[in-house]
Amino acid sequence: MQDSNDAFVKFVEVQKTYDGETLVVKNLSLDIARGEFLTMLGPSGSGKTSSLMMLAGFETLTSGRIILDSRPIDNVPPHKRNIGMVFQNYALFPHMTVEENLAFPLKVRKLGKADTEARIKRALNMVRLDSFGKRRPGQLSGGQQQRVALARALVFDPKLVLMDEPLGALDKQLREQMQREIKQIHKELGVTVVYVTHDQSEALTMSDRIAVFNDGVIQQLAAPAELYEQPQNAFVAQFIGESNELHGKVLELEGGTCKVAIPNGKILRATPVNIETAGRPTVLSLRPERVSLNPPPASLENIFSARVEELIYLGDHVRVRVSVCGCDDFLVKVRNGEGVAQLEPSGTVTVGWKAEDCRAFSAT
Numbered sequence: 001m002q003d004s005n006d007a008f009v010k011f012v013e014v015q016k017t018y019d020g021e022t023l024v025v026k027n028l029s030l031d032i033a034r035g036e037f038l039t040m041l042g043p044s045g046s047g048k049t050s051s052l053m054m055l056a057g058f059e060t061l062t063s064g065r066i067i068l069d070s071r072p073i074d075n076v077p078p079h080k081r082n083i084g085m086v087f088q089n090y091a092l093f094p095h096m097t098v099e100e101n102l103a104f105p106l107k108v109r110k111l112g113k114a115d116t117e118a119r120i121k122r123a124l125n126m127v128r129l130d131s132f133g134k135r136r137p138g139q140l141s142g143g144q145q146q147r148v149a150l151a152r153a154l155v156f157d158p159k160l161v162l163m164d165e166p167l168g169a170l171d172k173q174l175r176e177q178m179q180r181e182i183k184q185i186h187k188e189l190g191v192t193v194v195y196v197t198h199d200q201s202e203a204l205t206m207s208d209r210i211a212v213f214n215d216g217v218i219q220q221l222a223a224p225a226e227l228y229e230q231p232q233n234a235f236v237a238q239f240i241g242e243s244n245e246l247h248g249k250v251l252e253l254e255g256g257t258c259k260v261a262i263p264n265g266k267i268l269r270a271t272p273v274n275i276e277t278a279g280r281p282t283v284l285s286l287r288p289e290r291v292s293l294n295p296p297p298a299s300l301e302n303i304f305s306a307r308v309e310e311l312i313y314l315g316d317h318v319r320v321r322v323s324v325c326g327c328d329d330f331l332v333k334v335r336n337g338e339g340v341a342q343l344e345p346s347g348t349v350t351v352g353w354k355a356e357d358c359r360a361f362s363a364t
Contacts, residue, residue, distance in 0.1 A: 007067075008034035008192050009055065009160065014064035016050050024050050026216040028064070032194060037186050039195045039203040042213030043239070049164060051213075052196045056162050057081055069159060079108065084153030084161040084191075088168045090145045092137040098124070098148050099133040105156045123151040126185060143174045150182065154189070163195045167202065179205050200240050204228065212236050232273060234361040237285035244291075244330050246284040250360065253278055257301075257355045260284060264326035269301040269355035274362050281363035286353055288333035293320065293343075295352035303352035306330070308343050324351055 009032035016025040025047040032038050040048035053059040055066055057078035066073055073081055092101050099120055106116045124130050127147035137145050146166060153161050163182075167175045183206050186193050197203055203210045204224040212219045212227065212235075220227060220236045231237035238245065248262040250272070258272045260282055270284055295303060306324035318340045320332040332351060334340055343349060 007031035008036070008069060009194070010065075010067040011051070011055075012065040012067065014051070014054065014066060015062045016047070016054060016059065017062050023062075024216050025054075028216075028218065030211060030218065030221070032192065035190045035192055037183070037193045037195065037206060037208045039197060039207040039210045040213060041197060041200060041203040041210050041239075043198055046213035047216040048196050048198075048211075048213045052162055052164055052194060055160075055194065056083060056085055082156075082159045084156070084158035086146075086149050086153045086161065086163040086166045088165040090137070090149045092145060092148060092152075094137050097134050097136055098129065098140075101137070101148060102152050102155050105152060109156055111156075119155050119157075123155040126154065126188075127151045127181070142170055143178065146170065146178060147181075150185070154185070154191070158191070160192045160194065163193065165197055166195075168197075168199075175202070176205075182206065204240070212239060214239070231285065231359065234283040234285060234363075237359065237361070242288050242331060242333075244284075244286045244288060244327070246286070246325055246327055247363065248282055248284060250275055250278050250280050250282050258282075258360055260360060262325050266304065266325055268304075268325070268358070270358040270360040271356050272360045275360055282360045283363045284358055284360050286358045288319065288331040290353055290357040291330075291332045292352050293332055293334055294350050300352035301355040302358065303350055306349050306351045308345055308347045308349055310345060311340070311343060320349075322349065322351060 011028045011030040014025060014028040015023055017023050028051060040051060042048045050059060054061055057076065061074055068081065102120045102123055103116055106119060124133055127150055129144060129147055132140065132144065137148065140148065167178050170178060179202060195206065207224055209221060209223055210227055211221045214235050220232045227236065227240050231240060237243045246262055248260040250258050251261050252259040253272060257269050258275065260268055260270055262268065275282060292300065304324050306322040308320060309323055309328060310321040312319040312321065317336055318334050320334055320343060322330050322332060324330045
């Protein structure tokens with residue numbers, strides 16, 4: 001990936017409304033680097049797919065501009081944008097063979113026969129379907145059809161490839177295999193990819209950066225590790241991975257930490273993220289894997305007695321649901337074998353965590 005200042009795609013204060021009243025995309029400004037794999041992630045109705053469709057040219061902008069490779073494309077029709085597109089439902093022509101499906105975008109571009117055949121062969125080899133060229137889509141599995149759709153999006157050497165929930169129809173194992181394959185193809189070709197999904201684990205696995213959308217606005221734009229470890233608001237903390245959520249009031253800010261009173265009267269320490277003054281309501285976020293079971297006394301800033309509610313066995317780890325700090329659904333993620341055998345429902349346990357692992361966000 002090239003320097004992020006090399007903006008290959010630019011959204012400039014883009015807005016979109018379908019009914020003239022409600023904005024589904026609100027003042028979107030976003031730079032995407034040449035060669036980057038950027039994922040637009042968010043729940044249904046968050047604005048991510050509308051943003052992708054405006055970039056593809058299938059939806060018109062209400063206001064703002066989109067620039068591709070230094071050229072405004074607001075008035076350029078979709079077929080002249082040189083953009084490859086992969087959809088969840090494959091969108092293959094059922095009456096055409098695989099080779100004919102791949103040839104279609106090349107014929108539109110008036111490529112010669114020899115060049116067309118060479119490109120089809122290369123694209124099928126890329127997705128490991130060399131021997132499937134004469135088959136029709138109905139004779140292929142879902143995973144094979146998605147590979148054909150990917151090959152068709154790449155066969156004409158587009159500047160940019162857009163993918164809209166491309167793996168949503170596949171089962172878990174096949175979806176994870178395709179994630180690896182798409183990432184490998186991206187690495188080999190260096191093509192710019194904009195990927196839309198609501199699956200946060202998929203986004204974390206595949207992306208150089210992730211733009212988390214909610215209510216038509218990017219809540220945070222960052223690399224996967226930063227997004228997970230340093231969420232900037234409560235929505236991102238809850239949407240990316242699992243997170244325990246506690247509510248309270250900031251009593252005091254001191255030395256990079258804060259004291260928070262929670263409704264059951266307990267006081268705990270946390271790291272303030274976007275809180276500048278005491279006396280404000282706060283939402284606390286804490287990852288289940290950052291919580292320790294039965295830590296040594298005084299070894300952590302926050303240690304509380306808890307009641308075990310449920311043990312959920314998941315093979316390599318056990319999720320322990322406890323009641324603590326007024327929350328009955330507080331999760332602790334423990335590697336299998338690390339003291340879990342001694343736990344039983346309704347039993348008592350102590351849980352603890354560092355102040356730096358507990359992030360305090362403004363609740364307003």
